[in-house]
Amino acid sequence: MRVEDDIRQKLEQAFQPNELSVLDESEQHRGHAGYQEGGQSHFRVKIRADAFAGQSRIARHRAVHSALGPEIIGRIHALALEISD
Numbered sequence: 151m152r153v154e155d156d157i158r159q160k161l162e163q164a165f166q167p168n169e170l171s172v173l174d175e176s177e178q179h180r181g182h183a184g185y186q187e188g189g190q191s192h193f194r195v196k197i198r199a200d201a202f203a204g205q206s207r208i209a210r211h212r213a214v215h216s217a218l219g220p221e222i223i224g225r226i227h228a229l230a231l232e233i234s235d
Contacts, residue, residue, distance in 0.1 A: 154174050
């Protein structure tokens with residue numbers, strides 16, 4: 151399974167989002183640190199879920215990282231997050 155699919159699956163299970171976008175931006179980082187041929191190293195996630203209501207920005211980021219777990223976080227180089235409720 152692609153990392154992009156793993157990210158999507160974990161976030162859908164954890165937060166039942168109203169909106170979820172997972173973009174592989176790896177190609178934009180060709181030649182930079184962490185780039186891997188074939189992509190799957192740099193991601194941008196936009197997620198909107200009621201579960202984030204009342205949480206600070208840091209708490210939201212921690213919740214997403216926790217939901218993804220060390221296995222997924224360890225497979226990627228960069229993760230840009232846009233989180234809202």
